[in-house]
Amino acid sequence: MADATMPGQARATPDAVLDVRDLCLEFPVYKGSVKALNGVSLRVGPGEIVGVVGESGSGKSVTAMAALRLLPPGGFTVTGGTLTLLGRDVLAATEKDMRAVRGRDAAMIFQEPLTALNPTKRIGAQLADVILCHQNLTKTQVRDKAVALLRDMYISDPEQILRRYPFELSGGMRQRVMIALAFSCDPRLLIADEPTTALDVTVQRQVLLLLQEKARERGTAVLFITHDMAVVSQFCDRVYVMYAGSVVEQGNTREVMARPRHPYTRGLLQGLPENAPPATVLPSIRGQVPDMAALPRGCAFRDRCDHADDACAVRPALRSLDGDAARKAACWHVLVEEPAP
Amino acid sequence: MTDAADAPVLALDEVEVRFPVAADWLGRPNRYAHAINGVTLDVRRGEILGIVGESGCGKSTLAQLLMGLLEPTGGDVRRAAASDAARANVQIVFQDPQSSLDPRLPVWRVIMEPVYVRGGGRLSSLRGRAAQLALKVGLRAEQLDRYVHEFSGGQRQRIAIARALSSDPDVIVLDEPTSALDISVQAQILNLLLDLQRAYGLTYVLISHNVSVVRHLCDRVAVMYLGQIVEVGRARDVLGDPRHPYTRLLLDSVPRLGEPFAPGVPSVNTELPSNRTLPAGCFFRDRCPMATAGCELPQRLKPLPGDEHACRCHLQTGETAGPG
Numbered sequence: 001m002a003d004a005t006m007p008g009q010a011r012a013t014p015d016a017v018l019d020v021r022d023l024c025l026e027f028p029v030y031k032g033s034v035k036a037l038n039g040v041s042l043r044v045g046p047g048e049i050v051g052v053v054g055e056s057g058s059g060k061s062v063t064a065m066a067a068l069r070l071l072p073p074g075g076f077t078v079t080g081g082t083l084t085l086l087g088r089d090v091l092a093a094t095e096k097d098m099r100a101v102r103g104r105d106a107a108m109i110f111q112e113p114l115t116a117l118n119p120t121k122r123i124g125a126q127l128a129d130v131i132l133c134h135q136n137l138t139k140t141q142v143r144d145k146a147v148a149l150l151r152d153m154y155i156s157d158p159e160q161i162l163r164r165y166p167f168e169l170s171g172g173m174r175q176r177v178m179i180a181l182a183f184s185c186d187p188r189l190l191i192a193d194e195p196t197t198a199l200d201v202t203v204q205r206q207v208l209l210l211l212q213e214k215a216r217e218r219g220t221a222v223l224f225i226t227h228d229m230a231v232v233s234q235f236c237d238r239v240y241v242m243y244a245g246s247v248v249e250q251g252n253t254r255e256v257m258a259r260p261r262h263p264y265t266r267g268l269l270q271g272l273p274e275n276a277p278p279a280t281v282l283p284s285i286r287g288q289v290p291d292m293a294a295l296p297r298g299c300a301f302r303d304r305c306d307h308a309d310d311a312c313a314v315r316p317a318l319r320s321l322d323g324d325a326a327r328k329a330a331c332w333h334v335l336v337e338e339p340a341p
Numbered sequence: 342m343t344d345a346a347d348a349p350v351l352a353l354d355e356v357e358v359r360f361p362v363a364a365d366w367l368g369r370p371n372r373y374a375h376a377i378n379g380v381t382l383d384v385r386r387g388e389i390l391g392i393v394g395e396s397g398c399g400k401s402t403l404a405q406l407l408m409g410l411l412e413p414t415g416g417d418v419r420r421a422a423a424s425d426a427a428r429a430n431v432q433i434v435f436q437d438p439q440s441s442l443d444p445r446l447p448v449w450r451v452i453m454e455p456v457y458v459r460g461g462g463r464l465s466s467l468r469g470r471a472a473q474l475a476l477k478v479g480l481r482a483e484q485l486d487r488y489v490h491e492f493s494g495g496q497r498q499r500i501a502i503a504r505a506l507s508s509d510p511d512v513i514v515l516d517e518p519t520s521a522l523d524i525s526v527q528a529q530i531l532n533l534l535l536d537l538q539r540a541y542g543l544t545y546v547l548i549s550h551n552v553s554v555v556r557h558l559c560d561r562v563a564v565m566y567l568g569q570i571v572e573v574g575r576a577r578d579v580l581g582d583p584r585h586p587y588t589r590l591l592l593d594s595v596p597r598l599g600e601p602f603a604p605g606v607p608s609v610n611t612e613l614p615s616n617r618t619l620p621a622g623c624f625f626r627d628r629c630p631m632a633t634a635g636c637e638l639p640q641r642l643k644p645l646p647g648d649e650h651a652c653r654c655h656l657q658t659g660e661t662a663g664p665g
Binding site: 055056170171172173200201202203204205208209212227228229230231233234235253254257258267268269271272273274275276278279281282283284285286288289 | 395396493495496523524525526527528529531532535550552553554556557558576577590591593594595596597598599600601602612613
């Protein structure tokens with residue numbers, strides 16, 4: 001089902017931190033399967049901040065979970081493709097290997113810090129757990145490191161915070177603790193799954209700026225998953241737009257936001273209220289996200305697309321646009337240059 | 342326009358709401374959470390009024406107050422008497438249609454429940470009205486016998502809107518109506534809300550943390566901070582030319598499409614003061630980049646030069662703050 005690698009597509013560069021190729025993954029359900037990923041290819045280079053944007057059910061979180069193999073063992077089937085994390089084949093690695101990778105080489109930040117942190121342990125103990133799991137340090141060294149980490153996150157009174165329980169902290173403070181945890185072992189890849197969705201805008205801005213600064217400072221690559229186009233355009237160097245389990249458009253963030261070439265990306269951008277004059281009718285995408293257990297044949301966006309015709313009965317592959325290997329869209333009717341929406 | 346049409350549908354006058362959070366050994370409350378601290382606000386007939394603010398600013402308490410689910414502990418809420426009913430009929434559309442619609446009723450009963458509760462008519466006539474409402478909000482008549490779980494998020498929100506419309510309310514409170522929806526569906530629901538408002542001259546109070554949604558829909562906007570209105574006025578004035586430092590911070594923080602961050606972490610304190618013990622002077626003083634002499638005094642909402650624009654900051658209104 002997934003098309004072969006197109007000429008000009010990034011080769012298996014050994015230096016890629018995360019390299020996902022044509023990954024197909026499904027969850028077996030009663031009498032069938034939910035095809036969560038249908039040939040996802042994405043690549044994160046060292047020190048790069050890459051965004052994955054899409055609606056619920058587009059497969060963005062499944063991609064992130066699969067990258068660290070956090071999906072329940074036995075609960076999913078990989079039906080094709082490869083997944084390479086720091087040169088390791090994630091799909092073939094042993095659980096012991098993966099445990100060593102998670103937290104040390106690749107860390108993850110989740111959406112809701114209150115559920116990601118252990119409610120029964122103090123912040124200091126949780127930080128110490130992660131540090132001790134991957135590094136051989138004495139008690140005082142661990143404590144000094146924890147204090148230094150929190151101070152690095154612009155937390156003004158780290159000793160105080162180490163003694164607190166997660167529920168005693170505000171949402172922004174908890175997410176800063178999560179970022180400190182994630183950076184505690186100097187990972188080379190950080191996967192952030194909607195890290196600021198639960199936060200207020202003023203706090204979101206602080207957390208994003210902090211994350212960006214720390215990632216740049218330490219040369220950590222970030223895979224940033226979100227549904228918010230505006231956040232992506234502020235935060236990410238490159239972006240992948242996902243729909244119904246595959247990448248439909250990719251490229252330099254500024255390019256994609258200013259000149260979307262896939263009808264879905266353009267529909268999303270035009271439907272944002274910030275792109276329209278107040279109180280005017282928003283151009284909306286009709287219909288709703290397809291049922292992942294029964295995807296339409298051909299292009300998954302076909303039923304909602306204004307440009308759809310007979311050609312769309314065949315699933316389009318990601319093709320390079322304008323001879324630019326990094327700028328791609330999966331559409332038979334790639335939109336030609338038009339003024340920004 | 343007559344006086345009756347001109348009078349606000351709902352008028353809040355120096356409203357305060359506090360909730361007891363601790364009690365002494367006799368069970369008498371001795372500590373309070375101060376949710377609303379002196380809100381004065383009119384809801385005018387036929388307008389869309391936006392309430393913006395971050396979590397903990399009292400938006401949702403205000404919604405409950407408007408609905409009549411809460412009685413103010415201080416101040417006064419006036420509901421203009423509608424033609425026949427004793428008080429204005431206020432309906433609400435909640436954020437999450439999954440949890441706010443009864444899963445055990447067929448959709449037409451969900452939609453007509455407010456009418457039924459008010460003692461309106463025979464079941465067969467209710468069923469007919471439900472079909473008309475369903476058409477208005479873009480549902481098909483044959484979907485009326487289904488249950489809520491059979492619908493997608495966007496369709497559920499359409500059901501919630503139909504339900505709010507069914508009893509011909511004077512005011513509809515929209516509490517974060519699109520924040521649980523996907524972006525492609527959000528546009529559909531925003532369009533529907535605007536169409537209905539224009540077609541039937543509805544009055545909305547839109548409560549949201551999403552500045553873009555508020556800017557898109559609202560005629561007037563009130564910005565809340567720690568249970569107070571810090572700025573109020575026409576949407577284009579408040580969101581286009583913000584005067585209160587908090588409104589400015591809020592608008593600056595909203596991510597913009599196609600604009601990367603400016604480098605450097607501005608060290609703004611993002612912690613909201615506790616609502617257990619309220620600050621003595623201006624509530625925003627601890628976080629305010631412009632804080633100076635005079636800010637230690639309580640601030641009042643004062644009109645700014647220009648139409649209907651008011652702001653709770655003595656630096657902007659040019660008046661020295663007085664007590665109260």
